[in-house]
Structure formats: structure tokens, C-alpha cells
Amino acid sequence: MSGLSTFIMVLEGFLGGVGVTVLVTLASLVLGVALGFGLALLRQFGRLRAIHFLIDAYCEIMRNIPALTHLFILYFGLASIGFRLSAIAAAILGLGLIGGAVTCDLFRSGFAALPNGQREAALAVGFTPFQTIFEILTPQALRIALPSLGNYAVQLLKDTSIVSAIAAPEIMFYARSMVTSSFQTTLIYVTVAGLYLLLGLPLMQAIRFLESRYGRLKA
Amino acid sequence: MNPLLSVTGLRKSYGLVEVLKGIDFEVAAGEKIALIGPSGSGKSTCLRCLNFLEKPSAGEIHLDGERIGVSLGRQMSDRQLAPQRAEMGMVFQLFNLWPHLSVTENVAIAARKVRGLSAREAQELALEMLAKVHMTHRADASPLELSGGQQQRVAIARALAQKPKLMLFDEPTSALDPELVHEVLKVMEELAAEGRTMLIVTHEIAFARDIADRVMFLDGGTIVEQGPARDLILSPREARTQAFLKQIRH
Amino acid sequence: MSDFIEPYFEYGKEWLPLLVKAMGTTALLSVSAFALSLVFGLLLALCRNAPSRALSHFVTVYVSVVRGVPLLAILFLLYFGLPGIGITFDAFTGAVLGLAFAFAAQVAELFRAGLMAIPKGQREAALAVGFTPFQSFTLIVLPQVVRIIIAPLIVTFVSLLKDSSLASLITVNELVLTGRAMATEYFLPLQIYLAVGLCYFFIAWPFSLLSRRLAPAVG
Numbered sequence: 001m002s003g004l005s006t007f008i009m010v011l012e013g014f015l016g017g018v019g020v021t022v023l024v025t026l027a028s029l030v031l032g033v034a035l036g037f038g039l040a041l042l043r044q045f046g047r048l049r050a051i052h053f054l055i056d057a058y059c060e061i062m063r064n065i066p067a068l069t070h071l072f073i074l075y076f077g078l079a080s081i082g083f084r085l086s087a088i089a090a091a092i093l094g095l096g097l098i099g100g101a102v103t104c105d106l107f108r109s110g111f112a113a114l115p116n117g118q119r120e121a122a123l124a125v126g127f128t129p130f131q132t133i134f135e136i137l138t139p140q141a142l143r144i145a146l147p148s149l150g151n152y153a154v155q156l157l158k159d160t161s162i163v164s165a166i167a168a169p170e171i172m173f174y175a176r177s178m179v180t181s182s183f184q185t186t187l188i189y190v191t192v193a194g195l196y197l198l199l200g201l202p203l204m205q206a207i208r209f210l211e212s213r214y215g216r217l218k219a
Numbered sequence: 220m221n222p223l224l225s226v227t228g229l230r231k232s233y234g235l236v237e238v239l240k241g242i243d244f245e246v247a248a249g250e251k252i253a254l255i256g257p258s259g260s261g262k263s264t265c266l267r268c269l270n271f272l273e274k275p276s277a278g279e280i281h282l283d284g285e286r287i288g289v290s291l292g293r294q295m296s297d298r299q300l301a302p303q304r305a306e307m308g309m310v311f312q313l314f315n316l317w318p319h320l321s322v323t324e325n326v327a328i329a330a331r332k333v334r335g336l337s338a339r340e341a342q343e344l345a346l347e348m349l350a351k352v353h354m355t356h357r358a359d360a361s362p363l364e365l366s367g368g369q370q371q372r373v374a375i376a377r378a379l380a381q382k383p384k385l386m387l388f389d390e391p392t393s394a395l396d397p398e399l400v401h402e403v404l405k406v407m408e409e410l411a412a413e414g415r416t417m418l419i420v421t422h423e424i425a426f427a428r429d430i431a432d433r434v435m436f437l438d439g440g441t442i443v444e445q446g447p448a449r450d451l452i453l454s455p456r457e458a459r460t461q462a463f464l465k466q467i468r469h
Numbered sequence: 470m471s472d473f474i475e476p477y478f479e480y481g482k483e484w485l486p487l488l489v490k491a492m493g494t495t496a497l498l499s500v501s502a503f504a505l506s507l508v509f510g511l512l513l514a515l516c517r518n519a520p521s522r523a524l525s526h527f528v529t530v531y532v533s534v535v536r537g538v539p540l541l542a543i544l545f546l547l548y549f550g551l552p553g554i555g556i557t558f559d560a561f562t563g564a565v566l567g568l569a570f571a572f573a574a575q576v577a578e579l580f581r582a583g584l585m586a587i588p589k590g591q592r593e594a595a596l597a598v599g600f601t602p603f604q605s606f607t608l609i610v611l612p613q614v615v616r617i618i619i620a621p622l623i624v625t626f627v628s629l630l631k632d633s634s635l636a637s638l639i640t641v642n643e644l645v646l647t648g649r650a651m652a653t654e655y656f657l658p659l660q661i662y663l664a665v666g667l668c669y670f671f672i673a674w675p676f677s678l679l680s681r682r683l684a685p686a687v688g
Contacts, residue, residue: 077659121315126305
């Protein structure tokens with residue numbers, strides 16, 4: 001078998017995996033960002049001390065335990081007490097819940113970077129606190145958080161590879177099963193590396209576009 | 220005639236430090252008042268208490284007969300305060316323009332979201348107000364591209380667009396480079412000539428003398444002396460006022 | 470609830486030594502890899518500023534490739550792939566190298582930012598009092614760099630500690646793999662993976678707290 005045809009065969013083997021990798025990345029990105037933004041709002045503008053404490057505890061737990069352990073708890077752990085999740089669902093849920101903690105911090109530092117005068121000026125023209133948060137503070141905080149959100153998205157794409165450990169059929173899972181059947185180990189893993197680099201390109205392009213569109217903002 | 224604004228027994232403490240120790244004054248419609256005094260005298264705090272950006276510890280504020288910040292004996296939330304704040308335009312020392320919005324949007328957004336004007340009406344109003352502060356030529360710019368003096372003029376237009384009963388100026392020229400002070404003062408002069416009610420915290424004594432009907436000198440959290448602008452600035456009665464004015468002239 | 474708690478009392482005595490031993494492996498793995506990544510990272514940062522174009526290009530490419538490729542792909546390539554071309558490691562060495570290569574890129578970026586933050590005058594003053602270039606760097610410049618980047622370095626260490634869990638997938642017997650073996654033996658995956666998560670938390674949390682203490686106050 002020539003090198004090229006082996007390579008093409010390997011690539012074809014990955015096709016199904018690419019779809020799942022993209023799905024898991026995008027779905028957990030959406031879940032993580034939405035959760036993180038909600039938590040950041042509650043933590044930054046909510047008044048209830050108990051909720052602040054709960055959010056802080058949540059973020060600490062998510063941040064100081066490996067994603068792989070979270071996945072095992074969700075997938076194997078919950079199944080043992082009767083909550084059976086599909087591998088893809090567990091992957092999206094796990095990475096999304098962790099992403100909520102990560103992006104909560106990013107949004108919060110975005111809000112914290114805004115001078116108090118921004119809020120005062122909004123109240124002074126007669127905005128309600130709700131309008132102040134959504135018309136004036138949020139658009140600025142989002143822009144400030146954008147570069148670090150971009151880094152998070154790139155990291156997330158790479159992190160989806162670990163969900164192969166719970167047999168979610170994404171790129172790395174296909175790679176691992178191909179390795180056992182073909183022995184083209186080096187070629188397969190080099191291809192995997194190239195594939196992630198390739199998938200990262202449009203993501204980075206999208207981030208660069210958003211940054212050039214909205215990015216230049218120093219309050 | 221009833222005064223437009225009346226302030227009685229206004230006090231403000233931060234912890235154990237009392238910054239305002241009982242302030243009383245009235246402002247008639249169309250009157251222009253300058254608040255002067257050394258830094259730390261409480262003049263900015265006094266101004267910021269009027270629209271409750273600082274919550275007073277005691278005292279009453281009435282605008283056009285309506286009690287500000289307190290309803291049925293309870294302090295209002297920021298949400299309840301919103302319509303009352305909309306009646307007072309405020310100009311900050313550091314401009315506080317919103318950098319994610321264009322110049323026009325900075326002026327128009329409150330008209331739309333607070334007063335419920337249509338997008339077109341708000342846009343027209345904004346352009347009208349920008350014309351008043353001679354900033355029409357930068358209507359589409361971002362605030363970040365403007366000089367300090369230009370930013371402050373836009374901030375004045377933003378406050379004017381509220382159609383406020385009263386304009387509050389909190390040291391509007393203190394953060395500006397000296398060569399930019401004049402353009403802002405000129406705009407304020409023009410507003411004064413329109414007969415607006417203005418309350419100005421300022422260090423520009425000459426400006427206060429020429430523009431204000433009345434000057435109040437604050438020191439140590441109380442009004443030490445007040446009177447017609449020329450009288451107070453040219454021949455102050457109190458020793459503390461004399462010392463302050465003498466120091467500022469040198 | 471008592472059903473859930475009970476196994477901890479019943480098997481705690483058996484589990485604890487296993488987990489403690491695995492924590493030791495995780496700690497040793499993380500510390501070795503981090504030490505190595507500090508060395509690699511510093512070298513990379515210095516090469517990037519080196520006069521040689523080829524060297525600085527190499528660093529740029531290295532950093533962006535490693536940024537785009539999942540750690541798991543790097544680990545698999547090192548451990549399963551390289552034997553195909555005649556290079557073999559034991560699993561632990563492979564994991565240390567893989568983690569070190571991957572995190573060296575992050576560490577290099579930190580050092581680079583730190584180096585840029587030190588004014589030129591610092592080095593010039595050191596040379597002027599008669600220090601050699603090497604002395605100027607190690608005695609004057611580097612200590613200041615470390616002071617600037619110590620907080621993000623510790624955050625990086627926590628990330629590395631968490632990512633060391635991936636070594637389980639190349640058969641290093643650290644916390645997660647120990648957990649998997651225990652889960653198979655006792656059929657209590659939820660209790661066991663939660664305990665594993667707690668073990669990570671106990672190691673990582675103090676460092677997270679420390680990094681926040683050392684971080685310069687924001688705003």
C-alpha cells in the first residue's frame with residue numbers, strides 16, 4: 001500500500017470524528033458562555049450573599065479538578081446511580097459546566113475593568129439599574145473579555161479530545177481505534193495534530209474578526 | 220414663587236467622617252449658582268447627593284415640589300430613582316462618555332430608552348443638542364477619538380438631551396488641559412444665557428464671578444458664606460473665604 | 470443519602486492508602502514536568518529574543534503549533550507514536566516530557582511578557598556596575614521577571630496539575646488511573662471519582678489561593 005493511499009484512508013476514517021468534535025466544541029462553548037455570563041451577572045450585580053458564596057464555591061470546584069475527573073463523575077458516576085447520559089451529552093455537559101466557571105471569571109474581570117463613572121453616568125441620565133447593566137456595562141465588558149474568551153475557545157477545541165476517554169466518537173476516539181487496527185501509529189497521531197491545527201484556524205479567524213470589529217475599546 | 224430646588228439639613232457621613240454637616244439652600248428657576256471651596260470641602264459630595272448618586276445620611280431635597288429619593292418614608296431604590304434622576308442633567312469631571320457608543324448615540328440613547336422617543340426623534344434631538352455644543356462635525360466619531368474638551372461638550376449635550384429642569388456640573392473643567400478649558404466654559408456661558416438653571420461646582424473663580432447669580436463658599440462640610448457672585452468674590456466677609464480666594468489667586 | 474455515604478466508611482481504610490500513593494505519583498509527575506517546562510520555557514523565551522532569525526522563527530512556530538494541538542495528541546505521539554520510529558520511553562517519562570513540551574509554550578509566553586516589562590535601563594545599569602551579561606541577567610533581570618509573572622506561573626502549574634490526569638490514558642498509574650482501577654474493582658464509580666476529584670482539589674486549591682494572593686490587585 002502506498003503512503004498516500006494509507007494517508008487518505010486515515011483521513012477518511014476521521015471524517016465522522018470531525019463532526020462530533022465540532023459539535024461538542026460549539027455546544028459546550030455555547031453552554032459555557034451562557035452559564036458563565038449568567039453567573040457573572042449574579043455574582044457582580046446580585047445582592048444575595050448566599051448566592052455569591054455558592055457561585056464562588058462552584059467556580060473553585062470546577063477550576064481545581066481536572067476535566068477528565070468531571071467527565072468520569074458525570075458519565076460513569078451518574079450512570080451507577082441510574083442517571084445514564086450518552087457519551088456526547090456527558091461531554092457537552094461536562095465541558096460546558098467547566099466552561100461556565102472559566103468564562104464567569106472572564107466576564108467578571110470585564111465588568112471589574114469598567115470605571116465606576118460609566119455606571120454613574122448611566123444612572124444620572126435616568127437609566128434603571130437593569131438598563132444600566134444591559135445598555136451600558138455589558139457591551140463594554142463583553143468587548144474587554146473578548147480576547148480571553150477567544151483563548152478559551154481555542155483551548156476548548158483541544159480539550160474536546162479528552163472526551164474520547166468516555167468513548168464519545170470524536171477525532172481522538174477514531175484515532176485510538178484506528179491505531180489498534182492499523183499500526184500506522186505515528187502517521188495517525190501526526191494527522192490528528194494537523195487536523196486540530198486545521199480546525200483551530202477558522203476559530204482563530206472568527207476571533208480575530210470579532211476583535212477587529214468590536215475589539216478596540218479602552219474605557 | 221416656590222423655589223425649583225430646595226435643600227434642607229443635608230448631611231452625609233462615610234463611616235465616622237461627616238463630610239456634609241447640614242446644608243440648606245434654595246435655587247430659583249433660571250438661577251445660576253456656583254459652589255466653590257477647597258478640595259475636601261464637600262462641594263462635589265453635595266452636588267452628587269442632589270441626584271442621589273451619593274445617598275444622603277439626612278436631610279431633604281425637593282425638586283419642583285417633589286421629594287427626591289424618598290417615597291412614603293422609605294429610601295428609593297436605583298430603579299425608583301431613575302425618573303427623578305432623568306429630571307436633572309449631570310456633567311462629570313471625567314466626562315464618563317460611553318466608549319462603545321458613537322457620539323450621537325451617547326446623546327440619543329437615553330432619549331430613546333428613558334423617555335421613549337423613536338429612533339428618528341432621538342437622532343434629531345441628539346443632532347440638535349450637538350449643535351448647541353458645536354460638536355455636529357464629530358457626530359459619527361467614537362468618544363475615544365475626541366479631545367477632553369470635545370468629550371466634555373458631548374457630555375453636556377447628553378445631559379441637555381434629557382430636557383432637564385436643572386443642570387448639575389461637577390468640576391467640568393478640572394480634568395482638562397488648560398488650553399481646552401475655554402471651549403467648555405464658552406458652551407456653559409451660552410447655556411447660562413438661555414436662562415437655564417445651573418448648579419456648578421468649579422475652581423474657575425473668574426468664570427463663577429462672570430456667570431453665576433450667586434456663589435456659595437463651602438468649607439468643612441458647611442456653607443460658610445453665600446451671596447451675589449461679584450460681592451462674594453470681590454469682597455468676601457468671612458476670614459475663611461478671604462483666605463481661600465487669596466490662595467487661589469496666587 | 471446514607472447509601473451514598475456508607476461506602477466511604479466501609480472501604481475508606483482500603484481506599485485511602487491507594488489514593489494517597491496515587492496523589493504522590495500525580496504530584497511527582499506534575500512537579501517534574503513543571504520544573505522541566507520552566508527550563509524549556511525560559512530557553513524558548515530567550516531564543517525568541519535572540520539575534521538569530523532562525524531561532525526566533527523556530528520558537529514562533531513551536532509555540533503556535535503546541536497552542537493548537539491537544540495535549541492528548543502530544544502524549545499519544547510521544548508514547549505510542551515514537552516507538553514506531555525506534556524511540557521508546559516508559560509511560561512516566563513520556564508523560565513528563567509531553568506535559569513539559571506542551572506547557573513550555575505557555576511558560577515561554579509568560580517569560581516573554583515579563584522580560585518585555587523590564588526597562589532596558591535595568592540591564593544597562595547592571596552592565597555599568599561591572600556585571601557580566603550572564604550576571605546581569607541572572608542577578609538583576611530574572612528576579613524581577615519572576616516577581617512579575619509568579620502569579621500566572623502558579624495558575625499555569627494548576628493547569629498542568631489538572632492536565633497530568635491525561636497521563637492515565639498512556640497508562641501512568643496516577644490518580645485517575647488508580648481511580649479507574651478502583652471503580653472497576655468496587656463498582657462504586659460515583660463515590661470513587663468524587664474522592665479522586667477531592668484529592669485533586671486538595672492539591673490544587675492551595676496553589677489557586679496562593680496565586681490570587683500574589684496577583685497584583687486589579688483596578
